[in-house]
Amino acid sequence: MSFDAVLIANRGEIALRVIEACRELGLQSIVAYSEADAHMPYLKMADRAICIGPPEPAKSYLNIAAIISAAELNGVGAIHPGYGFLAENPHFVEVCEDHELTFIGPPRGAMELLGDKVEARRAVAATGVPVLPGMPMPEDSDEQLAAAESIGYPVLIKAVYGGGGRGMRWVTDPNEFLAKASAAAEEARGATGNSDLYLEKALQDPRHIEVQIMADGFGNVIHLGERECSIQRRHQKLIEETPAPNLPQDTREAIWEAALNASRAVGYRNAGTIEFVVAPDNTFYFIEMNARIQVEHSVSEMICGLNLIKEQIRVALGEPLSHAQEEIPFRGHAIECRINAEDPDNAFMPCCGTIGIEQLPGGNGIRFDSALYQGMNVLPYYDSLIGKLMAWGESRDEAIVRMGTSLERLKLSGIRTTTPMLIEIIRHPAFRAGEVTTGFLEQHFPQ
Numbered sequence: 001m002s003f004d005a006v007l008i009a010n011r012g013e014i015a016l017r018v019i020e021a022c023r024e025l026g027l028q029s030i031v032a033y034s035e036a037d038a039h040m041p042y043l044k045m046a047d048r049a050i051c052i053g054p055p056e057p058a059k060s061y062l063n064i065a066a067i068i069s070a071a072e073l074n075g076v077g078a079i080h081p082g083y084g085f086l087a088e089n090p091h092f093v094e095v096c097e098d099h100e101l102t103f104i105g106p107p108r109g110a111m112e113l114l115g116d117k118v119e120a121r122r123a124v125a126a127t128g129v130p131v132l133p134g135m136p137m138p139e140d141s142d143e144q145l146a147a148a149e150s151i152g153y154p155v156l157i158k159a160v161y162g163g164g165g166r167g168m169r170w171v172t173d174p175n176e177f178l179a180k181a182s183a184a185a186e187e188a189r190g191a192t193g194n195s196d197l198y199l200e201k202a203l204q205d206p207r208h209i210e211v212q213i214m215a216d217g218f219g220n221v222i223h224l225g226e227r228e229c230s231i232q233r234r235h236q237k238l239i240e241e242t243p244a245p246n247l248p249q250d251t252r253e254a255i256w257e258a259a260l261n262a263s264r265a266v267g268y269r270n271a272g273t274i275e276f277v278v279a280p281d282n283t284f285y286f287i288e289m290n291a292r293i294q295v296e297h298s299v300s301e302m303i304c305g306l307n308l309i310k311e312q313i314r315v316a317l318g319e320p321l322s323h324a325q326e327e328i329p330f331r332g333h334a335i336e337c338r339i340n341a342e343d344p345d346n347a348f349m350p351c352c353g354t355i356g357i358e359q360l361p362g363g364n365g366i367r368f369d370s371a372l373y374q375g376m377n378v379l380p381y382y383d384s385l386i387g388k389l390m391a392w393g394e395s396r397d398e399a400i401v402r403m404g405t406s407l408e409r410l411k412l413s414g415i416r417t418t419t420p421m422l423i424e425i426i427r428h429p430a431f432r433a434g435e436v437t438t439g440f441l442e443q444h445f446p447q
Contacts, residue, residue: 003077009067010082012371016042018080021309030074034060041373055381061085062193078102087292104316106291110266114291117198124286127261132285137197154202157181159188165235166191205439206277211259212300215269216315222325223256224300230436233348240296241335245434251282271312302334302392333396335403337422339387341378344421350384356413361406365392
């Protein structure tokens with residue numbers, strides 16, 4: 001379990017985070033990159049960088065053979081998968097084990113269990129945590145329609161592997177079911193290399209609440225509070241904040257306890273996120289557990305003062321958690337806005353182009369996680385996320401004001417981004433009042 005060098009099998013800001021964490025822990029970092037990312041500045045920050053293939057993910061960041069070869073050629077002892085790509089692929093974990101490489105993430109057994117939505121729900125439900133009805137997607141189209149009918153519309157079609165809303169479709173009418181199932185499978189295959197789908201009962205305009213957990217190999221599990229993730233477009237998150245506004249304290253604590261119980265039930269280790277939907281009456285239901293570090297982990301770091309990437313690596317090294325639950329400080333309020341290269345006026349279509357940096361935000365309580373650089377080309381091969389802007393305040397009102405100011409100061413040219421839409425959301429009276437659901441955009445920005 002000991003290692004002194006880490007291969008980073010990812011790109012962008014998460015690759016930069018892992019490089020920084022390795023430096024602080026006295027470990028070497030080796031970055032695997034595609035030809036499209038050859039000019040990314042963070043490559044020079046790593047101890048070494050190795051090209052693993054062409055721009056297409058299937059030939060580079062999803063190419064297990066190329067990644068393992070890069071690890072062996074560079075004599076590393078561990079691989080950090082970041083988020084997305086191979087981060088939740090149990091076969092990749094198995095291949096790492098076969099080559100005596102430490103996978104910096106959850107154990108393969110836990111990942112396989114969580115990838116099987118039926119078994120994951122069964123394991124979690126056994127602890128008393130409420131779950132929504134669901135089942136694997138049958139192969140036959142008639143059986144698919146019958147399965148959706150048995151669950152009851154509306155239903156969600158979801159990718160078994162991966163996350164970020166990829167391979168997810170909301171269906172209210174059986175006449176649109178098969179077309180949406182086909183589109184979901186194709187999107188899931190493109191994002192993760194796997195087209196397996198799952199059906200789940202959908203609630204109308206719930207809140208999306210998740211809990212960040214960390215677990216070590218000594219039976220210790222802690223939570224870092226909950227995140228409000230209801231502001232979404234196409235089932236992909238736009239804004240996250242912690243703590244969740246207008247959530248009764250007894251509900252908040254019950255969700256924390258449910259998350260810890262779910263983690264223990266599946267024998268989890270390392271960083272993970274347990275996701276819940278919360279109905280208007282504050283009843284909540286487990287929907288899934290993400291067996292990886294998530295994009296929005298940074299907003300939890302803002303109120304807890306922990307570096308979760310370093311914590312991941314320390315746990316993988318066989319060390320215990322650095323803090324007990326009672327030592328975790330929950331201070332103030334933090335909000336994160338995802339800056340995506342997308343056009344909000346054109347159904348959030350991804351935008352490509354060369355970025356010009358005119359002004360970047362900064363100041364007290366502000367953090368901007370990004371791999372942006374002047375003249376960076378945004379290409380169509382990867383996720384549209386180009387940065388995560390975070391604002392911390394002693395109160396939610398203060399954090400909102402700081403976020404609004406920071407969004408105004410973020411000025412990029414050459415591409416369209418979600419920044420103007422984020423400014424409108426932050427200023428909206430319903431958001432300021434904490435009145436958020438997954439239907440927020442459809443309700444307040446129908447255009």
